[in-house]
Amino acid sequence: MNEFLNGMLQAINLILTLNPELVEITTRTLFISLSATFIAALIAIPLGGLINFKKFKGKRSLINLIQTLYSLPTVLVGLFVFLLLSQQGVFGDLNLLFTPTGMIIGQTLLILPILIGFTITALKTVGKDLTDLSISLGASEFQTIYTIMREAKYAIMAAVILGFGRAISEVGVAIMIGGNIRGATRVITTTISLETSKGNLELSIALGIILLGIALIINLMLNQIQEN
């Protein structure tokens, strides 16, 4: 218990004095996970809309598949992207293994299913009545989709925030694709894992506090959005 309290105090000290390593790792983590979330949202929202509004064969199976992938194991994505990006992989020539860009690609793939799935659900819940209403008011197909998208925007934003939460807290992709290289690809979760193996509990605890802080902010934002 003493060890924990001691670590806690030193951790708070590290945060208050803005320890350079701590700041560097936190900035990198935020950059990678925010980028991944943004790119995933750019792909997922239109794609989710498309799947929701179009009628086609196998639609239900496709949605089932997407929902199954919500619990896609991070290490599986890590392994898959590792094989693609390795020098012997299909995209080996791009030299993206063990780089932040590689990690962004991995995290994007990881959270895409959640974003697409939740976008579909969000659109479905506002869907029917509003569709009928806007068509009866003489709206074109495009205008109808636009109206529904606008109406569902809070639910979609909630989905995006959830995706970000999954991206920033995962370890599998970060360690397998990033390689946990000091000064290059080390992020909060991989540092906690490494520093704990090295017995440096202070930095681990400090980063843990920051990660929890980010989670708290995410949660507050989610609440705010849901109240709207």
Next chain:
Amino acid sequence: MNNKIIAAILIIIIALIGVGAYAMNGGFQEKQILRVSTTTSLEDTGLVDNLETAFEKEHPNIDVQFVSAGTGIALKYAEKGDADMVIVHDKKKEQQFIDDGYGTKRYPFAYNYFYIVGPTSDPAKIKGMKNATEAFKKIMEAGEANSSVKFVSRGDNSGTNSRELKIWNNTKANYNSSINGSSWYIETGKGMGDTLVIANEKSAYTLSDSGTYLAFKGNITLVPYLTSGKDLLNVYSAIPVNPEKIKGVNYNASMEFVDFLLSTEGQQLIGNYGKEKYGQALFIPLYGKGEPT
């Protein structure tokens, strides 16, 4: 919100991500990257961080990046072309790596010993023994007879793990039938630091490189019982990846790093590492002498 404003914001964010990714991947620095895959024991002791800092001070145009994994995986990374050099400790696998054409030459630069460590109560009574094989045999016999005797294995194909298997092999016991899967034999599949912590929690014996053990001594209660001898010798060497076999590896930077490791300055840094923090040196530099046998 106006559609044009939204579009403008999107473009700005995309541009920021692009610039950020470019900068984080080292795009703005005119630096070449030297990627070294190394073992967890070197990372967990903190030695590689020191080597990196000292080397980059002398070679500001080279950015050294260490990826740490067990020796087996570290060599795999290099074979796949994802590393420019390896720093590992498993002579047999290293020789194979070179024979297969992946590595150019083996440069041994430091050594220490594997320690057989265990709980202070020493339930298998290996205290005072000198021969690693005999000690392992005793742990095995005690483990079969007494449920409080346990042995923790890395089980991760690392250099330490292959040494452990070699010693089991020397005992003439059949590893697959009488050791692996036994109730007294626990595989962690993790790095050396984690494995020591687990062995400590379970009051078990384990084989550890001395560097990691000494770096962790303050956090655990395990004590070393066997600390030297031919069976326990642990030599670290650097091997640049062969540019003729694997296209695009940074051979020149690898050789710069090898020169640095073998220089008096590099050797002194290795020989002094740990004295301040742990009260004793963790590695013994070779200073140009042949590797001990």
